[in-house]
Amino acid sequence: xxxxxxxxxxxxxxxxxxxxxxxxxxxxxxxxxxxxxxxxxxxxxxxxxxxxxxxxxxxxxxxxxxxxxxxxxxxxxxxxxxxxxxxxxxxxxxxxxxxxxxxxxxxxxxxxxxxxxxxxxxxxxxxxxxxxxxxxxxxxxxxxxxxxxxxxxxxxxxxxxxxxxxxxxxxxxxxxxxxxxxxxxxxxxxxxxxxxxxxxxxxxxxxxxxxxxxxxxxxxxxxxxxxxxxxxxxxxxxxxxxxxxxxxxxxxxxxxxxxxxxxxxxxxxxxxxxxxxxxxxxxxxxxxxxxxxxxxxxxxxxxxxxxxxxxxxxxxxxxxxxxxxxxxxxxxxxxxxxxxxxxxxxxxxxxxxxxxxxxxxxxxxxxxxxxxxxxxxxxxxxxxxxxxxxxxxxxxxxxxxxxxxxxxxxxxxxxxxxxxxxxxxxxxxx
Ligand code: SDX
Numbered sequence: 001x002x003x004x005x006x007x008x009x010x011x012x013x014x015x016x017x018x019x020x021x022x023x024x025x026x027x028x029x030x031x032x033x034x035x036x037x038x039x040x041x042x043x044x045x046x047x048x049x050x051x052x053x054x055x056x057x058x059x060x061x062x063x064x065x066x067x068x069x070x071x072x073x074x075x076x077x078x079x080x081x082x083x084x085x086x087x088x089x090x091x092x093x094x095x096x097x098x099x100x101x102x103x104x105x106x107x108x109x110x111x112x113x114x115x116x117x118x119x120x121x122x123x124x125x126x127x128x129x130x131x132x133x134x135x136x137x138x139x140x141x142x143x144x145x146x147x148x149x150x151x152x153x154x155x156x157x158x159x160x161x162x163x164x165x166x167x168x169x170x171x172x173x174x175x176x177x178x179x180x181x182x183x184x185x186x187x188x189x190x191x192x193x194x195x196x197x198x199x200x201x202x203x204x205x206x207x208x209x210x211x212x213x214x215x216x217x218x219x220x221x222x223x224x225x226x227x228x229x230x231x232x233x234x235x236x237x238x239x240x241x242x243x244x245x246x247x248x249x250x251x252x253x254x255x256x257x258x259x260x261x262x263x264x265x266x267x268x269x270x271x272x273x274x275x276x277x278x279x280x281x282x283x284x285x286x287x288x289x290x291x292x293x294x295x296x297x298x299x300x301x302x303x304x305x306x307x308x309x310x311x312x313x314x315x316x317x318x319x320x321x322x323x324x325x326x327x328x329x330x331x332x333x334x335x336x337x338x339x340x341x342x343x344x345x346x347x348x349x350x351x352x353x354x355x356x357x358x359x360x361x362x363x364x365x366x367x368x369x370x371x372x373x374x375x376x377x378x379x380x381x382x383x384x385x386x387x388x389x390x391x392x393x394x395x396x397x398x399x400x401x402x403x404x405x406x407x408x409x410x411x412x413x414x415x416x417x418x419x420x421x422x423x424x425x426x427x428x429x430x
Pocket of ligand 1: 234269301309360365
């Protein structure tokens, strides 16, 4: 990075020069890497609201303009023109593939979709009523117990194989977690089906009869995967990067990402949002929930609303809203009560000063659950589907970090407010 400017920090009369780096797009960054060594002070930023933890070339978000790009391509164009495996190639390798490159990549992914047969027994160790995210954390972490030939993060070939295995096997594992939770037999992946159709087939087909995937649902599923593929340094991606900084194997790092994504403030919001919309039930009950969301003494928040970065609108939510209309219409589901509540809730909230002042808009999770519900998924499968899609983002960021010559183990410091040094007191004198 060419350093052309710097900031001067003065502490107790002593000045320190902090280099300023300018990005391709977005805010400049203040380089504080030498600050502690020079000034014996830490910076303080719980929640990392003002902290760039790395440099990256993968995804760019402009929260004020509602812009999201992957390798420079706007998300709305990718959602409309591309498809998920092509977006996976773009995220992994930096450019849109040629036809030959795409055919080869899709062939590789297709042939990695089965999991080691012995892993089927893992599922039997879980209770049938386990949340599928609990199963996914366990089974994905256990991949490091089966795929030893792709756990050495210092071997480029092994990193490549692990990347392909994770992208290919996540839909299979998610579908198996679903089948296990409803007591149905597992369905094997089918090589003649595309990625999204394969996932739907593994979830909804049964051995007793043929199952034809509805192309409308397959296109909608593929678009949902694309919209969730990557999102800069969000909580779960940062978890994967931090886990990977210790040299942990890729399966363990992705399992850590799944665990973080599960939280209702993050990927768990799609499940929480649909459950909230169902709890509201009818349009006339919306004002009651809007008031609760505004009440600082009430922990209730509008799920699917608000975002750390987007302070205008989440471009993914716009595409998802249009897709919800299209899919429900094509499925002949008119006047879906949950969709009506969602649209009215959005309208009322966006006219309310509280939400305007705090710049709270629908995020990616606000409409996705309505589509997934219409497809026949239980709410417990919403976050696993998010995890399937985000795996390529986690992996792309993981690969980028491993290729960074500046890579160090991530080790933040703290503002210590505990007890001063004191001597041990024997129990007889306490
Ligand atoms: C995802 O980071 C990513 O990119 C994530 C993600 C991705 O693709 O990886 O985009 C996916 O996680 C989307 C977000 C899904 N989560 C939800 O929908 C849960 C509901 N939203 C909130 O919990 C919240 O908006 C967050 C967690 C998303 C963002 O929280 P921030 O940035 O820490 O903001 P904040 O909590 O400090 O809120 C600022 C103010 C607060 O009020 P004050 O304390 O200033 O008075 O806005 C209020 C909050 O109380 N607020 C809300 C609200 N979200 C924030 N009030 C009511 N309802 C909400 N949803």
